[in-house]
Amino acid sequence: MKKGDHLFLVDGSGYIFRAYHALPPLTRKSDGLPVGAVSGFCNMLWKLLREARDTSVRVTPTHFAVIFDYSSNTFRKEIYPEYKANRSAPPEDLIPQFGLIRQATKAFNLPCIEKEGYEADDLIATYARMAEAVGAEVTIISSDKDLMQLVTPLVSMYDSMKDKQIGIPDVIEKWGVPPEKMIDLQALTGDSTDNVPGIPGIGPKTAAQLLEEFGDLDTLLSRAGEIKQQKRRENIIEFAEQARISRQLVTLKTDTPVDTGLDDFGLEPQDGPKLVAFLKAMEFTSLTRRAAEATGIDAAAIEPSEVAVDTVAEAHGPDVEIPDGTAPAATAEKPQNKPDGGVMLPADLVKARADEALASKIDTTAYTCIRDLATLQLWIDEAMEAGLVAFDTETTSLDPMQTELVGFSLAIRPGHAAYVPLNHKSGNGDLLGGGTVEGQIPLDDALRVLKPLLENRSVLKIAHNMKYDWLVMHRYGIDPHPFDDTMLISYVLDAGEGTHGMDALSERWLGHTPIAYKDVAGSGKSSVTFDMVDIDRATAYAAEDADVTLRLWRLLKPRLVEDGLVSVYERLERPLVAVLARMEERGISVDRQILSRLSGDLAQAAAAIEHEIYQLAGEKLNIGSPKQLGDILFGKMSLPGGSKTKTGQWSTSAQVLEDLAAEGHELPRKIVDWRQLTKLKSTYTDALPGYIHPDTKRVHTSYAMAATSTGRLSSSEPNLQNIPVRTSEGRKIRTAFIAAPGNKLISADYSQIELRVLAHVAEIPQLTQAFADGIDIHAMTASEMFGVPVKDMPSEVRRRAKAINFGIIYGISAFGLANQLSIPREEASQYIRTYFERFPGIKDYMEATKAFARQNGYVETIFGRRAHYPEIRSSNPQVRAFNERASINAPIQGSAADIIRRAMVRMEPALNAAKLSARMLLQVHDELIFETADGEVDATIPIIRDVMENAAMPAISLSVPLQVDARAANNWDEAH
Numbered sequence: 001m002k003k004g005d006h007l008f009l010v011d012g013s014g015y016i017f018r019a020y021h022a023l024p025p026l027t028r029k030s031d032g033l034p035v036g037a038v039s040g041f042c043n044m045l046w047k048l049l050r051e052a053r054d055t056s057v058r059v060t061p062t063h064f065a066v067i068f069d070y071s072s073n074t075f076r077k078e079i080y081p082e083y084k085a086n087r088s089a090p091p092e093d094l095i096p097q098f099g100l101i102r103q104a105t106k107a108f109n110l111p112c113i114e115k116e117g118y119e120a121d122d123l124i125a126t127y128a129r130m131a132e133a134v135g136a137e138v139t140i141i142s143s144d145k146d147l148m149q150l151v152t153p154l155v156s157m158y159d160s161m162k163d164k165q166i167g168i169p170d171v172i173e174k175w176g177v178p179p180e181k182m183i184d185l186q187a188l189t190g191d192s193t194d195n196v197p198g199i200p201g202i203g204p205k206t207a208a209q210l211l212e213e214f215g216d217l218d219t220l221l222s223r224a225g226e227i228k229q230q231k232r233r234e235n236i237i238e239f240a241e242q243a244r245i246s247r248q249l250v251t252l253k254t255d256t257p258v259d260t261g262l263d264d265f266g267l268e269p270q271d272g273p274k275l276v277a278f279l280k281a282m283e284f285t286s287l288t289r290r291a292a293e294a295t296g297i298d299a300a301a302i303e304p305s306e307v308a309v310d311t312v313a314e315a316h317g318p319d320v321e322i323p324d325g326t327a328p329a330a331t332a333e334k335p336q337n338k339p340d341g342g343v344m345l346p347a348d349l350v351k352a353r354a355d356e357a358l359a360s361k362i363d364t365t366a367y368t369c370i371r372d373l374a375t376l377q378l379w380i381d382e383a384m385e386a387g388l389v390a391f392d393t394e395t396t397s398l399d400p401m402q403t404e405l406v407g408f409s410l411a412i413r414p415g416h417a418a419y420v421p422l423n424h425k426s427g428n429g430d431l432l433g434g435g436t437v438e439g440q441i442p443l444d445d446a447l448r449v450l451k452p453l454l455e456n457r458s459v460l461k462i463a464h465n466m467k468y469d470w471l472v473m474h475r476y477g478i479d480p481h482p483f484d485d486t487m488l489i490s491y492v493l494d495a496g497e498g499t500h501g502m503d504a505l506s507e508r509w510l511g512h513t514p515i516a517y518k519d520v521a522g523s524g525k526s527s528v529t530f531d532m533v534d535i536d537r538a539t540a541y542a543a544e545d546a547d548v549t550l551r552l553w554r555l556l557k558p559r560l561v562e563d564g565l566v567s568v569y570e571r572l573e574r575p576l577v578a579v580l581a582r583m584e585e586r587g588i589s590v591d592r593q594i595l596s597r598l599s600g601d602l603a604q605a606a607a608a609i610e611h612e613i614y615q616l617a618g619e620k621l622n623i624g625s626p627k628q629l630g631d632i633l634f635g636k637m638s639l640p641g642g643s644k645t646k647t648g649q650w651s652t653s654a655q656v657l658e659d660l661a662a663e664g665h666e667l668p669r670k671i672v673d674w675r676q677l678t679k680l681k682s683t684y685t686d687a688l689p690g691y692i693h694p695d696t697k698r699v700h701t702s703y704a705m706a707a708t709s710t711g712r713l714s715s716s717e718p719n720l721q722n723i724p725v726r727t728s729e730g731r732k733i734r735t736a737f738i739a740a741p742g743n744k745l746i747s748a749d750y751s752q753i754e755l756r757v758l759a760h761v762a763e764i765p766q767l768t769q770a771f772a773d774g775i776d777i778h779a780m781t782a783s784e785m786f787g788v789p790v791k792d793m794p795s796e797v798r799r800r801a802k803a804i805n806f807g808i809i810y811g812i813s814a815f816g817l818a819n820q821l822s823i824p825r826e827e828a829s830q831y832i833r834t835y836f837e838r839f840p841g842i843k844d845y846m847e848a849t850k851a852f853a854r855q856n857g858y859v860e861t862i863f864g865r866r867a868h869y870p871e872i873r874s875s876n877p878q879v880r881a882f883n884e885r886a887s888i889n890a891p892i893q894g895s896a897a898d899i900i901r902r903a904m905v906r907m908e909p910a911l912n913a914a915k916l917s918a919r920m921l922l923q924v925h926d927e928l929i930f931e932t933a934d935g936e937v938d939a940t941i942p943i944i945r946d947v948m949e950n951a952a953m954p955a956i957s958l959s960v961p962l963q964v965d966a967r968a969a970n971n972w973d974e975a976h
Helices: 012-022 036-054 075-079 095-107 120-133 145-150 168-175 179-189 204-214 217-222 230-238 240-250 272-282 285-295 347-357 373-386 443-454 466-475 486-494 502-510 517-521 535-562 566-586 592-617 626-636 654-662 666-685 728-734 753-761 765-773 777-786 795-809 814-821 825-838 840-856 877-913 934-949
Strands: 006-011 063-067 137-141 155-159 164-166 388-395 405-413 416-421 460-463 483-485 588-590 702-704 714-716 743-750 858-860 866-868 919-924 927-933 964-969
Touching: 006 012, 006 036, 006 120, 012 036, 012 063, 012 095, 036 095, 036 272, 036 285, 063 120, 075 240, 095 272, 120 137, 120 145, 120 155, 145 155, 145 168, 145 179, 164 168, 168 179, 179 204, 179 217, 179 240, 204 217, 217 240, 230 240, 272 285, 373 388, 373 405, 373 443, 388 466, 388 535, 405 535, 416 535, 460 466, 460 535, 466 483, 466 566, 483 486, 483 566, 486 502, 486 535, 486 566, 502 535, 517 535, 535 566, 566 702, 566 877, 566 919, 592 666, 592 728, 626 666, 654 666, 654 814, 666 728, 743 877, 743 934, 753 765, 753 795, 753 840, 753 877, 765 777, 777 795, 777 825, 795 814, 795 825, 795 877, 814 825, 825 840, 840 858, 840 877, 858 877, 866 877, 877 919, 877 927, 877 934, 927 934, 934 964
Parallel strands: 006 063, 006 137, 137 155, 388 460, 460 483
Antiparallel strands: 155 164, 388 405, 405 416, 702 714, 743 927, 743 964, 858 866, 919 927
């Protein structure tokens, strides 16, 4: 190798992890062998070899090698035995692919390098320095921060997922230090992924500041006494040796004894028959065809090669390197089986779908800015002809009820996207926000042309989080339909496997990082509203959103069919968008005077408790300070059960205080009471008036449809789902939610819906019969367990049975039940054992559900909604136990959530058919709130009850009847 040559060093271990996540789980059609990671790896290598000149690297390599970790046993374990001790075992379906990926590398005619006792990073460091020594340039194909210490004028990195080259300025921009100081920075911060300890309390920003001030780690440690911040100074002095050990762990060896020289890395022509034979053996049809065409051979004449499959991860990759910014391997376990109508697609077909979504490279400089009506009409005509269009709005705020429309974007096919600015302003106008920028279509004219497109039933509108765009456009008199929502499609497909925001999905499925909002509008004090963003920058950002949304739709929508989830999306998700949007738009009236009075009452009550707390503590203290509370409870008073957090403070979490209160300690009970009162005051009585809309004079909450793994909706801005209903203070807050004059509020609440679902799915005859006969289910349970007659049953006995009934659904432990009932733990254990003896079907259901989740990685509701729990196979007992409890609860809670969703979708048509004016306003877990005219209450309640009680029909015939309690009143509390 010589000056002028260019060496590519691929971080093969990092590539494995990224390849594993690049596609949904894939198996070889002929025998079910998992090959998803192999497919992704081969496609990434092919792209790199064929298109390197067209990437940000802009060169074709002369030398090339793929570097792998050999095993987890390296020299670093001798330095620090706990190094990487927290790494989980690789996912089961990835284990047989380690060896196949090495065979793939050799099939590409590329050097496959690994060294026992050393990590891939050490080999990369050694080869990079060897190449640099002869004047050659090096590109390391990785985004791992551990390798950034190697960056020099001759050595750079390349993030292939983001198509971004990483040089010295990029390292400085990201970490605040040049590459040569990355070792010291990592020694200070540590690394939780690799279990490198570092110094507690020192993050990257602080570490960069310290290194800038003191120069290097040794100087910092020797002059630690000069640091002004006390806690920081104490930590650095106390953990200095830990930092020195960390430095040894993160320093890459540049003198690793290597067995292969640089001259052996010369890039050779691909051996067409060898490569095609391997790809045919893997059954990668699409890539086989491309490889045959590129190498000029007849694929039909090549026999598949023999491949060896290792199913035990004894070596060659039990610790998969995790690239920065990705999830740990423990969260990566994916199901292979797709029962209930799902179809496991061959790798080549899934790749073809990915190719369709990536038909052209995302280029934000190629988008169109539409500034005149004639051009806009041409785009709309084209969308009409295409029959679909991706659509996105740009506005001045996230509140759809008060925001102003700034512009909108359209995408008709991948790469063919445009932005239409409507209301951008300059920063040079008056003090109220500047003048309007010239060259924009008048708002009314643009909406007049846009309305026929958005309301055309023959054109599909595609959006990400359509509920927001629907609300914005509806305020301008436009009712978008029909539509698809890529956020909800992703949610139906992969609930529990990461978030469903557009940026996250783009990175996961398209390998593209979209422009961040803060990059165009700024952040913090320097941020501006979107109408103040330069139109050229706005065009790149907004049109990219529409383009990415369209590509995601082309990739994800077919999976609904493949996974057998079309009905979940069509019945439970898509039709609910407009229903929820209308509910948010209606809002609910709130009485300011009641809130003001309650705020004063809560302040007085909290002040009284404060005085009691001071007396019990023997001193005045800041009750809102966890540190002061911990010092008094566990230091001064020496209460039992104290534990310290990672920062060294005593934990005073709600659970800790509740446990102490349950044991009879008065001070923790008073602190819990004080926290509840002050939270109610700050969250509701003080805050709610600020949410009252200036025009409608009502409060408009926002519902998140894709925020939970079970299908439950969540409410925010303000959150109206967490107002306590079991405390008198919480009920008083509900009295502030009132009906408009001449109307009543109707509260319709499912009675014990989750217990009814449990009786159905677990097939419990006693519970099923009790519900059918209308018997008090808690009294019946108590009678079954304790042999007490239902008639004249003591309230305490019924209360215990009720706690067990509801606790079982959530996987309550003996410890939790003991605390809840204030009884000894052994007595609580006996209650749970007795419960399972009396209702053995519940235990059978739990075990069967856990087994299904372990095998498939997900569980299902009775309507087929899937909640994924990939960590249920985790080697960490606590993580595994949590996922087991969640997987048991999800089919029950999720089925209840699905039932109320179906009721909401069916409610408006039923009320309209009965010619009633009732309007659905709120959904709070198992309860729906309506507002209706005084004279229509008697006619409305039976309709509401009928729709809710028959919501599961005809898709599901429940073995237990659903029961809805409904009543009307002037305020929410009285109606409940």
